[in-house]
Amino acid sequence: MATDKPLTKNIEIGRAPFNFKQYEAAGGYESVRKVVTMAPGDVVNLVKDAGLGGRGGAGFNTGLKWSFVPAPDGGPRYLVINGDEMEPGTFKDRLLIEHDPHLLIEGMITTCFALQAQTGYIFLRGEYTVCEERLLTAIKEAYDNGMLGKNILGSGFDLDIYLHTSAGRYICGEETALINALEGKRANPRAKPPFPQVSGLWGRPTVVNNVETICNIPGIVNNGVKWYQGLGLGDFVGTRISGVSGRVKNPGCWEVPVGITFRQLLEDYAGGMQDGYELKAFLPGGGSTDFLMPEHLDLPMDPGAVQKAGSRLGTSLIMVLDDKTCPVGCIRNLIKFFAHESCGWCTPCRDGLPWTEQMLNKLEDGTGSLKDIEILKEMTGYMGIGNTFCALAPGAMEPLQSGLKYFIDEFEAHVEYGCSYSRQ
Amino acid sequence: MNNLIASTAIKARQLTEEEIHEIEHEKTHYPYTQAVGLEALKIVQKYQGWVSDESLLAVSEYLDIAPDELEGVATFFNMIFRRPVGKNVILLCDSVACWMLGCDNLKQHISNTLGIDYGETTKDGLFTLIPVPCLGACDKAPVMMVGRETYTNLSTNKIDQIIAHIRDGSPVELDN
Ligand SMILES: Cc1cc2nc3c(=O)[nH]c(=O)nc-3n(C[C@H](O)[C@H](O)[C@H](O)COP(=O)(O)O)c2cc1C
Ligand code: SF4
Numbered sequence: 211m212a213t214d215k216p217l218t219k220n221i222e223i224g225r226a227p228f229n230f231k232q233y234e235a236a237g238g239y240e241s242v243r244k245v246v247t248m249a250p251g252d253v254v255n256l257v258k259d260a261g262l263g264g265r266g267g268a269g270f271n272t273g274l275k276w277s278f279v280p281a282p283d284g285g286p287r288y289l290v291i292n293g294d295e296m297e298p299g300t301f302k303d304r305l306l307i308e309h310d311p312h313l314l315i316e317g318m319i320t321t322c323f324a325l326q327a328q329t330g331y332i333f334l335r336g337e338y339t340v341c342e343e344r345l346l347t348a349i350k351e352a353y354d355n356g357m358l359g360k361n362i363l364g365s366g367f368d369l370d371i372y373l374h375t376s377a378g379r380y381i382c383g384e385e386t387a388l389i390n391a392l393e394g395k396r397a398n399p400r401a402k403p404p405f406p407q408v409s410g411l412w413g414r415p416t417v418v419n420n421v422e423t424i425c426n427i428p429g430i431v432n433n434g435v436k437w438y439q440g441l442g443l444g445d446f447v448g449t450r451i452s453g454v455s456g457r458v459k460n461p462g463c464w465e466v467p468v469g470i471t472f473r474q475l476l477e478d479y480a481g482g483m484q485d486g487y488e489l490k491a492f493l494p495g496g497g498s499t500d501f502l503m504p505e506h507l508d509l510p511m512d513p514g515a516v517q518k519a520g521s522r523l524g525t526s527l528i529m530v531l532d533d534k535t536c537p538v539g540c541i542r543n544l545i546k547f548f549a550h551e552s553c554g555w556c557t558p559c560r561d562g563l564p565w566t567e568q569m570l571n572k573l574e575d576g577t578g579s580l581k582d583i584e585i586l587k588e589m590t591g592y593m594g595i596g597n598t599f600c601a602l603a604p605g606a607m608e609p610l611q612s613g614l615k616y617f618i619d620e621f622e623a624h625v626e627y628g629c630s631y632s633r634q
Numbered sequence: 635m636n637n638l639i640a641s642t643a644i645k646a647r648q649l650t651e652e653e654i655h656e657i658e659h660e661k662t663h664y665p666y667t668q669a670v671g672l673e674a675l676k677i678v679q680k681y682q683g684w685v686s687d688e689s690l691l692a693v694s695e696y697l698d699i700a701p702d703e704l705e706g707v708a709t710f711f712n713m714i715f716r717r718p719v720g721k722n723v724i725l726l727c728d729s730v731a732c733w734m735l736g737c738d739n740l741k742q743h744i745s746n747t748l749g750i751d752y753g754e755t756t757k758d759g760l761f762t763l764i765p766v767p768c769l770g771a772c773d774k775a776p777v778m779m780v781g782r783e784t785y786t787n788l789s790t791n792k793i794d795q796i797i798a799h800i801r802d803g804s805p806v807e808l809d810n
Binding site for chain 2: 377
């Protein structure tokens, strides 16, 4: 029987990741053997029909995204893996790469065949040093065993994969900024269109996909659409890595069927809140998503359902805000991150985020005014979607705007009394 | 060209054989040399500890990238140090999960123990303390890196052990 945990079936925390031989013995690289006998367009359609959505945060149908790549013209085409993972509260790609690097390589080979791309880059954040070492080993093993290089498995298909390690900058995770970074430029985002699928790395067709997205490809190719769709609960398809951080008993991340509720993740996987702490609110998928409240716990962890509740599923790693932590302080911390990581390209974000941070500092220090709260509300409009060059600033506004909605009393209390929480 | 960057720049130094060897290896990964700029800066930093003006000019000349353009890349990234740092750079995560679990107290503890604030280096040149955005280990917060090592589930006690081991040059083994 095919596995129901295609992303983590080889993962056992505490033991070294599988080497090439062990990985192959566990059924690894099967999708490469299969895919080279298929027509590339059929692979694209298979992934499209499976309904796999991108795991980088936006959730766009992966096969559909691939289908925008123009027909081969003899020139280079690229697959770029987004392993920048710097969204606050997100730690899933680290798990996948550290504990099963060959799964990503296998997914890349299969994907590159579908795209007829002969070069793949892995863009990894520089701080993931263990991932770096394990990927370099896995790539070398794949070359040594004929899975990379010229004429893979006698199919006539050639592929090279290179690892690029970055040097710490959140904006590099935005796919067009990532492409600039890979070209050796300052990582400011590019205007879209043209989309990278048409004109990306060095002006050539390029697909940028998240690590977890590509780790799904071998399973889909091996086991098909029906199997993949059956992994989710009810009408939901597939599995995904979801996790919890904050004051819960057992923080971590796990492969779960798409469609389980936030409550199930929080209680069954993360063991519930730590003793003495109560759940006040939670960020459903990283620092750039709107807060949800305890009344939302029974929603399924699905992009559509979360959107209806006024937030985004994002990276599906939830962060809990407990009753002993100041929501204003929490939002200030998030805004400080985004202000620091703004690439400086457009004015509302470059100037607006530090200004927002200062006002939150004043509130925390007890020197804020009601007027500051009004300005904070206006800021969420100035930096809203459509008013900035990329999605960083609108993302930064999400926890702020929802915080102002759900915790307005606490913001106002800060004007009168300053911050009344003390941590630890 | 050379007067385009910081006025303290004197002239390019000679890149070492190891540096050149590693830069040449990276070159084979990209069709254009500009793409190697960041990698080359990281290689130089690995051997020299930081990227001095002389190093920046050396990379600029070696890869034929304008110095101001390379400076634009160097200053863009958090982890390229354009000022001297200590032998061990402590990167303390100050993002949201670590903040909730008390990284402010840990920062205070490190500052008290080593006598340095963020951005400063101890007199003996052993440690520099820098805040770092989310290290992607939020389930094991609070977290920091020292050099290439990541330390998780930190407490003041654990930090004392790490500092002590680094000070006397013994491998860092923690008894939790
Ligand atoms: C500011 C910003 C940061 C991002 N960071 C990441 C990241 O670290 N990893 C990632 O996969 N996607 C990130 N994204 C999303 C990417 O732009 C892109 O949508 C994604 O890599 C596409 O892959 P997918 O279709 O497989 O999800 C970020 C987007 C923005 C606006
Ligand atoms: S919104 Fe911020 S990160 Fe995005 S382009 Fe503008 S300044 Fe850069």
